[in-house]
Amino acid sequence: MKRRQFLLAAPATGAFTFSSYATPRAASDATPAQAGSPPSEPPLSSTIYSGDRLAGSPFASRSVVWGMSGAAATSHPRASLVAIDILRAGGSAIDAAIAANATLGVVEPTANGIGGDAFCLLWDPAQKKVVGLNGSGHSPAALSLETLRARSKNDRVPFLGAAAVTVPGAVDAWWTLHQRYGKLPWKDLMTPAADIAEEGMPISLMIADRMKRDMAWFLSPDSGVEETENIQKIYMTRGRTPVEGEIVRNPDLARTLRLIGEGGRDAYYDGPIADTIEAYFKRIGGWMTRADLAAQHAEWVEPNHVDYRDGVSVYGMPPNSQGPATLQMLSILKNFDMRDAGLMSARSIHLQAEAKRLAFEDRARYIADPDFADIPIETLLSDEYGQKRAELIRPDRPMERAFPGDAPHKGGTTYLTVSDADGMMVSLIQSNYAGMGSGLMADGLGFGLQNRGAGFSLQEDSPNIYAPRKRPFHTIIPGFALKDGAPWLAFGVMGGGMQPQGQTQIILNMVDYDLDLQAAGDCPRWRHDGSSQPTGVYTPGLGTLKLETGVPETTKALLAKMGWTVGGTDGGFGGYQATMNTGESYGAASEMRKDGLALGY
Missing domain, CATH: 3.60.20.40 (Gamma-glutamyltranspeptidase, small (S) subunit)
Structure with missing residues (x-):
């Protein structure tokens, strides 16, 4: 359904006015009514527009939401609710942002997850300044420029598969933020997402549409993805991707999140999860190692x-x-x-x-x-x-x-923002890069790995040319x-x-x-x-x-x-x-x- 359109006059004075309108049917579309029969009607879907708003901009979909003690906005209702629950439990805006981001990785895997990177800007009320954290990962030490060029297509880094995977930085970024600004126990921030992954969540419209397209891309004959059985096991349990309203469960991801909740950052980067990722890449012919993961550290x-x-x-x-x-x-x-x-x-x-x-x-x-x-x-x-x-x-x-x-x-x-009663405002963005990422999912972990390495150049004169242990353009x-x-x-x-x-x-x-x-x-x-x-x-x-x-x-x-x-x-x-x-x-x-x-x- 089309949204209401608007006209806007911009005279030299700089003043402007809004007026909504509905596109009339063209005269050629009209069908004369036959004698003795009711007149035919136009297809309603092409002529219905959104209802009228009595205040504010006519094209706005809703009003601004207001609060005195805190606020949250995310790309999924469940994640926004988790953020508010964390704030109400005494958590900081950082606690709420981490819990919401972990939840988004469960309910919106087409945009983010613990196989991706994260960046954060926040207002630190104690320092009275904007602070930044770069949580992007490096390329594998064992993947050389020569090998990557041999795998390239049209002088570009492959967009999917092992050659495009860089070290995921999100969990380390969360941990780094929590060490400085967290109030609640770390484990409490992983629990809501783990519970949702275990119990299941109905998939929403936009996410179902993107998942269908991404999975078709991964499964196409020329995709270059080395292994797709793991990701199909999670997101194609019905022999197809889920449609809007169908419940998606991910018990593998629930176990992984509980492991991170118990063991912190090291469970991911220098423990059992890192071991599983290294073994997976050895199995499919990739380059990521436990040493690559252990070396990951977010940067203020x-x-x-x-x-x-x-x-x-x-x-x-x-x-x-x-x-x-x-x-x-x-x-x-x-x-x-x-x-x-x-x-x-x-x-x-x-x-x-x-x-x-x-x-x-x-x-x-x-x-x-x-x-x-x-x-x-x-x-x-x-x-x-x-x-x-x-x-x-x-x-x-x-x-x-x-x-x-x-x-x-x-x-x-995925982008999210949370503000709390102490004046902290968090602006956090996290991604797999292209939708669900590389198409790869390590055995039994339940999350996809990013394809951020596709952001490198293979051109000699580019400052963004690929090198081992280098961060790509983001x-x-x-x-x-x-x-x-x-x-x-x-x-x-x-x-x-x-x-x-x-x-x-x-x-x-x-x-x-x-x-x-x-x-x-x-x-x-x-x-x-x-x-x-x-x-x-x-x-x-x-x-x-x-x-x-x-x-x-x-x-x-x-x-x-x-x-x-x-x-x-x-x-x-x-x-x-x-x-x-x-x-x-x-x-x-x-x-x-x-x-x-x-x-x-």
Whole structure:
């Protein structure tokens, strides 16, 4: 069913108005009524739109959720409930985030799990600052560049199978966060997820759809996945993947989570789970070892940030994360009067998409593991550089091609957010990379292993070229923003290269266009495809500017007239969650593109 569409006028004054409308049937669709028979009716599914809201933005799916003592927003209702239960039991926002993330690995295995990586930004009320943790894993020590190239397809790292697997960093990241900020016993954080895995949980609509597609991909003859019996045993118990409402149980994962609850981080990285993973890769001809797992340690990092406008400072993870891409886009866009451009206007989307193209060329040129590359991050995020890049944008048509700037050195993801009564706000993102990951599941453990190694390049001139014990370029990025120096917004938008584009749209929607926390996520989105990639893939030409159904038709037509290649909706516009601190209460939002839920208390 289509969502309500809206028109938005953007006169020179910068004021704008909303009006909802339903698309009328074309005259050619009409069928004359035959004598003596009732008139035929149009297919209702093509003409029904969402109901009217009496307050707020007409395209919002619901109101912002409010609470005084805490709030949580995740991409699955059960995980949000677990987070609130942990807060009510006296846990910190970190405790609640860990328990919710563990639960998401059970109920949403198409996006995350303990076989993947994690990144976190949080407001530490004791230090009164934003703190970052990089929980991404390294490539196996035994896998050489030469071997990987011999396994490559079209000069790319294989997307599935053992060659794409890097060390999972999520559990170690949870453990590291809990050691500093946890209040409840570690075991208590694994118990809810383990219970759900054992008892079972009805699968929701979006997750069932993604699981069906991912499993078909893994089982295709040319997938390159060395072994699929283990993952089929969990998710194809009926001879097919489950459909919406059918119960999925995972007793293997329940046992694994209880083992982690009892033994902590070492049970995974330097104990029985590590032994099982090593034996599995030996059996299928892979490279991961217990030594690779034991060497994994999350890293506390200093977040990057840019000052946008109206007292809002936006924070992002430093490389190997693509966090700087969001910040570069905002650094470029603050040189334009985006409020005057108008929400959903052709001018606004044109400026944002051009900023994306410029930032993504720098992303492809510079972002990699900082242990292996000299990254000019200060220059890339400076006001001077942002202004120079902004000067390349033409107001009437897109650039024929965007290039990286000269920046010499000066010196399938899930997102969740939880805030607590002590003022801590957590922004955590965790992923298998592409949906369910590599297609591999170690014997008897019940969780899939990520394919994050597919983020490496095989090109000699790339700072992101593969090497043993190196972290790949990472797409997952938590978002955070301060307002006038105080914690304001913990937010994220899932979806690979959509993440910086989506985060930028959220900030503009709230800062420049005065949308509330929920409407900022429900507002129709744009996405540009076709930039150069850190994997070494170069796509010549302008690329495609894809627009969701709700973008006004007049805007689509004007963008096409400007010279953009405009594409339609394809479902790849991310998934958003957020919590917001007003100073006296917390707001929470979870958008309609996912199966999620926001709760406050």
